[in-house]
Amino acid sequence: MNSNNAQSFSNGFALVGDIGGTNARFALWRGEVLESIQVLACADYPRPEDAVRDYLQRVGQPLSAVENVCLACAGPVGAGDFKFTNNHWVIRRESFRAELGLSHLLLVNDFSTMAWAASRLSEEHLVQVRPGKALEGRAKLIIGPGTGLGVGSLMPLPSGGWEVLPCEGGHVDLPVTSERDFALWQLLREKYGHVSAERVLSGSGLENLYRMSCQLDGVEPACATAAEIGERAMAGDAYADAVLEHFFLWLARVAGNAVLTVGGLGGVYITGGIVPRFLERFQRSGFAEAFRSRGKTSGPYLDPVPVWVMTADHPGLFGAGVALEQALRNEG
Structure with a gap:
């Protein structure tokens, strides 16, 4: 050229x-x-x-x-x-x-373009959901639960531009941090063998999480699709809302792990078809605390990292x- x-x-x-x-x-x-x-x-x-x-x-x-x-x-x-x-x-x-x-x-x-978008979107297309201070010259993490779980990072270049590093971060092992996590993980393993983060953090993953939560609790499922789960949660259904909250907490863990891996102190950008749709509920969730609630080394490392949700239409x-x-x- x-x-x-x-x-x-x-x-x-x-x-x-x-x-x-x-x-x-x-x-x-x-x-x-x-x-x-x-x-x-x-x-x-x-x-x-x-x-x-x-x-x-x-x-x-x-x-x-x-x-x-x-x-x-x-x-x-x-x-x-x-x-x-x-x-x-x-x-x-x-x-x-x-x-x-x-x-x-x-x-x-296609997910790399989400990272490129994060490098240039204005404040009107970003909603900050976790306060912090992005460090200049450090990587930015982009993560997006949608049809699958997309993960990528933006690396700053000496020229002032950015390099997008695509990866397959949606297929990392799903982190387990509580007894309930473990019980759900066991059900997922029985069904799928390997339990990747995407098995929960995606549209079909939200459906998995709902069905297996119902199985674990002896509750008759009232929803068949991710859209129905979200709609019932927004309408005040306590059980669907609890499943959606668990989804957000698992997203916090996976996002935090990815930041630790790539050194993403430039901030986290959440995109995809799920979180922006339930933005107000996401802002009230335990995501921000679960993101940094870790050990004596990783917790302080993650504490200053800001998180935004990308709300641009395209x-x-x-x-x-x-x-x-x-x-x-x-x-x-």
């Missing part, structure tokens, strides 16, 4: 996308702002190129106006072509670029824009 392409990007716009198993979200990225956001069903298009063409037609932009594209893809992204796990699309890098006439195509892991798209901007700047 030469400086002319970087300059054209700064003066115009790029196309960014956030593509999952079911939907593809597209937007134009101009001046650090998302424009013309649309959601298209992946099943409606034989190839991702067809979806891009249709999106541009819908928003009144010619294909020739787009030179730079960043797509956040659900799954591990390598240097080669990308095949989606949960839909039929394949992005063949060279043919994709050639067919659409692109100067630059950047593919990034952090994946925003992060794709930030990732592309930095990549072009580095190459320009």
Whole structure:
């Protein structure tokens, strides 16, 4: 990428996308702002190129106006072509670029874009849920319970930019810190064998936690889905609320462990589809205390670490824009 392409990007716009198993979200990225956001069903298009063409037609932009594209893809992204796990699309890098006439195509892991978003989101899109002081020059941790449990970190660069370090932190062992934790862990182990953090800290994990809590307590389940558990908790159902509280406490433990591992004294950013939906309840939970309530060494280490919840509507798209901007700047 030469400086002319970087300059054209700064003066115009790029196309960014956030593509999952079911939907593809597209937007134009101009001046650090998302424009013309649309959601298209992946099943409606034989190839991702067809979806891009249709999106541009819908928003009144010619294909020739787009030179730079960043797509956040659900799954591990390598240097080669990308095949989606949960839909039929394949992005063949060279043919994709050639067919659409692109100067630059950047593919990034979808959760990595959440980390890129955390590096640039303004205060209006962040809600602080744990006070503290973020240390300059230290890593930031991003964690997000949703369909799965995403974990990543942002490392500051000497140039002033950031490096996103994707990982598989959702598959660490689920921490056990109480007799009830242990009883639930035993039920999870009977069902799954290895008990990862994601077995509890995700949409399906919340359902696991509810069902196995009911099994442990001899309670007839009244909910079948994570949405129902959350709705009943918000409506005043004491049992569903207690399960949701346990979910938040387990999130605190896993997040705290991750901070200790990566040295994330730059702060923690929580995203995903669950916590922002129940933000007020999360703020009243025991998360903040459980996060630092540990041993004589780890407790003081974690005590000053602030925690925010990301409330932006489309952090994946925003992060794709930030990732592309930095990549072009580095190459320009």
